[in-house]
Amino acid sequence: MTTLIAEDLLLLLLDDESGDLLVDGTKLPRVIAGAVLLELAFEGYATPAGPEDEVKKGRLAIRRDDRPDDPILARTLDRIRESGSLKPEAAIEKFDTELRTAVFERVIDRGWVQESRRKVLGIFPVKAWPPVDESHEREIRRELEGVLVEGLDPRPRTAALISLLSAVDAAAKVFPGADRKVIRKRAKEIAADEWAGAAVRKAIEAINVAVVVAVMVPVVVGGGS
Numbered sequence: 001m002t003t004l005i006a007e008d009l010l011l012l013l014l015d016d017e018s019g020d021l022l023v024d025g026t027k028l029p030r031v032i033a034g035a036v037l038l039e040l041a042f043e044g045y046a047t048p049a050g051p052e053d054e055v056k057k058g059r060l061a062i063r064r065d066d067r068p069d070d071p072i073l074a075r076t077l078d079r080i081r082e083s084g085s086l087k088p089e090a091a092i093e094k095f096d097t098e099l100r101t102a103v104f105e106r107v108i109d110r111g112w113v114q115e116s117r118r119k120v121l122g123i124f125p126v127k128a129w130p131p132v133d134e135s136h137e138r139e140i141r142r143e144l145e146g147v148l149v150e151g152l153d154p155r156p157r158t159a160a161l162i163s164l165l166s167a168v169d170a171a172a173k174v175f176p177g178a179d180r181k182v183i184r185k186r187a188k189e190i191a192a193d194e195w196a197g198a199a200v201r202k203a204i205e206a207i208n209v210a211v212v213v214a215v216m217v218p219v220v221v222g223g224g225s
Helices: 005-012 027-042 071-083 088-109 135-148 156-167 180-192 198-224
Strands: 046-048 060-062 116-120 124-128
Touching (some): 005 027, 005 088, 005 135, 005 156, 027 046, 027 088, 027 156, 027 198, 071 088, 135 156, 135 180, 156 198
Antiparallel strands (some): 046 060
16 A cells, blocks of 8 residues: 555554654644545645636546546545635644544554553643654654755655645754754745646645644634633
8 A cells, every 4th residue: 555645644643662752732633634635645646626617626536537546545535525715824724634544554463563551641632643664654754864964855755744834834843953954945835846747736735735734823812812
């Protein structure tokens, strides 16, 4: 089974020693959902509609009649079809919890991480996902290091992964020993660069904005309450 961008993203957002999340619980499910939508765009299944489409501009338009082989992608595409035309941010809000669960189950089933539970101060239960087999993540990190630290040109899927990390300001957290400002700047440059075709480029921009909006809304609401 092909590895999804969302799986690689999740591995990177887990601390390599403790298995704790590197981003808060609000950001994680939303960026995971964004990664799944981006995968559907890469595969040509769903991208934001333009002026020439019957679907209202900016909403997700289904581009293919078949279903993806990957069950996570297939279920998500089915949900988009069932829900009618959704904006990317609405799709992220609608699917974030179930996609978070599905992607966690996938990386656990692959034997890359395991779920553990502990209590903070002996009272508050928390979960962590420490590594079991780090071989796949090491490959991802080597490629990301070449792009973010050494300045190599990224492959499209690697650039997509970096753009999602940038959307939740997590690129520097993946390489804590490197210069944070340099990593953050390089990640933003890649996110804005022309490394994908027009349709996918539009999807990437829309999904990245949708992730940022989805992450910020709970913060704004919580801050104003």
